[in-house]
Amino acid sequence: MTKKKRALLSVSNKKGIVEFANQLATIGYELVSTGGTKRALEEAGLSVRSISEITDFPEIMDGRVKTLHPNVHAGLLAKRNQREHLEQLDDLHIGLIDLVVVNLYPFKETISKEGITEEEAIENIDIGGPTMLRAAAKNFEGVTVLVNPDDYVEVLPYLKEDEVPYNVRKNLAAKVFNHTASYDTYIANYFNEMLEDETPAQQTNTYELVQSLRYGENPHQDAAFYRDPLYKGASIANAEQLNGKELSYNNIQDANAALSMVLDFTQPAAIAVKHMNPCGVGEGDTIYCAFERAYEADPISIFGGIIAVNREVDRDTALRMKEIFLEIIIAPSFSDEALEVLKEKKNLRLLKLDLNQESGASKLVTSVRGGVLVQDTDEGNLNDVSISIPTDRRPTNQEWEDLQLAWKVVKHVKSNAIVLAKNHRTVGVGAGQMNRVGAANIAIEQAGDHCHGAALGSDAFFPMPDTVEAAAKAGVTAIIQPGGSKRDQDSIDACNEHGITMVLTGMRHFKH
Template sequence: MKKRALISVSDKQNIVEFAQGLVELDYEIVSTGGTLKALQNASIPAVSIDQVTGFPEILDGRLKTLHPKVHGGLLGKRSNPNHLEQMEANEIGPIDIVVVNLYPFKQTLVSEGVTREDIIENIDIGGPTMLRSAAKNFEDVIVVVDPGDYNAILEGLKTTTINLDFRQKLAAKVFRHTANYDAIIANYFLSQTGEKFPETYTVTYEKVQTLRYGENPHQEAAFYKNPVQNGMSLATAKQLHGKELSYNNIQDANAAVEILAEYDLPTAVAVKHMNPCGVGMGESIADAFQLAFDADAVSIFGGIVALNREVDSDTAEKLSEIFLEIVIAPSFSEKALEILTRKKNIRLLTMEMAQKDESFKLTTVDGGVLIQTKDIASVSKGDLEVVTERAPSEEELENLLFAWKAVKHVKSNAIVLAKNNQTIGVGAGQMNRVGAARIAIEQAGDKVVGSVLASDAFFPMPDTVEEAIKAGVTAIIQPGGSKGDQDSIDVCNEHGIAMVYTRMRHFKH
């Protein structure tokens, strides 16, 4: 009896060549719908699935392979005499190879103008069922879901039987594939029902690249992306120049992009170890970068810069004067590319910046994962509550909001000093808030006089305010909400300092 291969694919890449190879190895080809037509049009002998089942395709193709003569041929164990006897009694012939890839649910989901009916009709039922049946019985059935495996399978069949190890790898790939497929469907329905934290939480990611190492050379790492992108992201950014990104590059670049999304005017952000070392906002992108650079000309060395306007030649000249790991921007002018690509090791990436990702943030812990909505909340002038006798001037208000957007992305405890649309001091990740303030004040130096201060959380005691006033800070923005709020307010009033509350905290652990 000829061996049989069942082929039913949505992605028909190289399927004709693969089927032809199977025919040459004396396999009978069974197929369905569009795949059958494609094979027959290529003069490859193939029989339709209904000739095997004796049952027609019905319900607009929704029902065609869910039949005992298909699944019996896949699930029957060749080493089990009882199975073979039952298969013979029920006229079920074995199926030796299954080649299936699924309806393009993901591609349909992200298509423009797609309807709910289109989405639902692209949920594959028969395909995953055949794949799971064949993968369960991998010792007897070769199951193929990836066109990239076609050549290796044909070569294996030409020389010898496909060994058990390879069969098991193919089966494992199938279960990963169907899990990914079902996760995307599950998350689509989750988005429709509006449930944020269901009883089980299913995520899936698709590999972008294997990384040279993780945070440190002794750690292994890889980069994966969300298969259903909501707009641009670092995972889909286009790299124009330079070597592959490292694990730490990706972390820092992501931090830079998240900070930049807070600002609408021409802005440049310099990041080091996932904290901003400089943020500048100017009339032009060149001015903005100069401000970001001047904010901390020491820490920016070896850092990452993100800009929300096209990099022109003036900006490129400034960028090229220092060592940077990565520059990210919506685009680069032809002249800017010419200038920056002279530097062999700099990585240049393009992506759209003016977006905030509303997806969830996942943080792994031993034995589990923490899930929360992303911190994309913001405040405007109208949201601020003036709690001191003196209200901030318009200039102070602008700088307070500028600093508030930056401090949101600094590791807690966090303090940011700003002046003239430029961060001048950043105190990050300290165990107490007054310590963070002292670091920011020391970094600011003489610039601190006349600056404003932003704190990511409230002041439990007035010591941070006292340090700020002593240094020359004139206005403060903070969430408020401490039992000791009045003490800080009293100190501000005593020295004529303005303070506003946001009533919103931005802890970043």
Template structure:
């Protein structure tokens, strides 16, 4: 008795060659809808599923393979005499190979102007059901969900070596695939219902590439992407030049993109170890990068630079003068590419930047679980600020305070950042106490601290940071406020003529 293969695919890549090979190997091919038409048009003998079941496709194709003659053929265990008896009694023919891939749900979600009705109609029911049935019975059924596996399976069929290792690996891929598919559907409905933190939280990612190693050479690593990418993602970047990205490169580059999203004017961000070492805003990109570089010309060495405008020759000449791991921009003009590609190893990434677009949830793994929180999209405008001191900020101070507040949000806590003239001049990050971060930022700024502004990601528990600011010549401070000892800090500010404004918003970043 000939063996039977069921083929029903949305992605018809190489399906005709696969079906032809199966027919030549003595398989009877049964199929549905568009796949059946494609096979017949290619001159491949195939039988419609409804001829097998004796029941027509109904409800616009919603019901076509959900039938005992199909699923009995998939689930019946060949080694179980009782199963085989029941199959014979019910005229169920075993199905030995299943090639199915699913309605393009992800592609449908990504379409502009797609309707809810179209999204719902692209939730596949029969396909996942057949895949799961076949994968459950993998000892007897070869199940293929990925067209790239056709050749492997066909070779095994032709050489009579469909062994258990291959069958089980194909089944494992199926369950990963259907889990991924269902996770995307669950995510879609989560957005529709507006539930922030449901009773279970299912996420799925698709591999972009294996990485040479993780944070350190003894750690293995890979880069995965969200199947439906929203926001400014490195997974969509086009690499124009340079070596493959490393784990640490990706971490730092992502941090740079998150900072860059804060600024609308021409801006350049330099990042080292996921902290900004320099941020500059100016009327031109070259001017912005010059400020970012001058902010910390030591730390930028070996760092990552992200820009929110096309890289021109003037900016490229500046970039080429120092060692950088990566440069990210929405575009590079021809002259800039000619200049920068002279450096063999610099990685140039072209990435279309969407203003304000970013992920909505942050996930952090802990032993045995995961922490999930909203992304920190908090921002303030001049109207949101409360002046806590006697002196009001000048317009120039106000502009620099808001610039600094956008920047300090992206510095690891405890965070203190100094700024002047739309340029960071000192960054204190990740210290165990706030005055420690302040001392680092002030020392880095040096004489530039005179007349500068200070931003703190959280309130001052005591006035020592304000006292250090006064001694350095800082004239304005922005911080959340809310400490029991706020008045102590206000008094020091008033004593030294410093203006201090409250945001009523904290920006811890651990």
């Protein structure tokens, strides 16, 4: 006589569990359950055996110990094709467990809440659940294991046919090990944060799939987009897309660059980005004025660019934006009239994103062959430095405003980087050059006549005065740079010779 198949159900997320258990009972499964899951099933009129009946041992310590028992794990781990295993089960009167439906205490959700105590967090570390899941997944050849309620519908037809295919069981096992690895990562990182351990011996991170992408930077490269579910700051991964095509790999990279820049501004600002570098940045009393200045900064490069603004897009700004071919517009909101205007462009991606979310301390992870580099995100600004002015002349009020803009922008430009700013907008950007004077020459050439009276920002110090000489020849009147070179005095002397004011910040902004 064939023994009745047995399903063990113990879930924190009870989505769909009653309906699934009812179907299992209908096809002849014996249901075994614990705690709140058992109550939910019994309230639905299902016949359920307690885990204590299987273990012949009561749940103790407020449920901390209930499934950690040989009668459970032997039933999970026994190899169905080894007679010795099955005979041992018979001798010990232990029954097989054929189906495991388990999901875990909500640790991630718990630590995501404000004001959670250490005790509350630790109490939500599941012990028995991961142990059962891992045992069942290890023995996937004989056990079907479900950790995600979304899989109930897919697996049920196989269970009704009394044969879950090998590849399906293997895929479900892989989901389990990914899930428990992710779960343990949240716990490990929580403890690392409590201990303020910046460099643990093992660095683990976990991300959730947002979408598979058509391709990566180039069509021959596969790619996918993942998000950090615990990150609370503004993120492209959490943006609401209101219009347009699916984001591509390069779109996401550029959009993230634009977002990072616009977060540095408090007054109305517009950022235009191409290939992760700003091609135009403008500030103004209104977002229309800011966008107009960003456009005027480089009306050629903005074509096909990504725009980020830090105020609601109104109808007038939308009409101006519509005149230009843009890939993406990121904003905290769009007026109804603006949406009506911009949605006329079917492919234009509109991303709505709260820019006021607090991110807290964050890490930048960069992959290298065979490893990763981890560092703090560069969030340094002029509020974090003690500036000095070593030149004879101090900046005028207008020069100081332009210097601040140049300094904000140059932080986000690939090194070696030079940014020229004048009258609340960038006028020249030199990015990613092998020497600093080369970057300066590119920015100066782009700025043209706008160099006269402009402010120059450099991401790192001047190893020699040639950049100052080039700037002076072009008409630049103010410079902001970190300082720190052995030859700082040469640059200071050159500034004094040409009547240029120079501000030293003591903070470098390399961006490789």
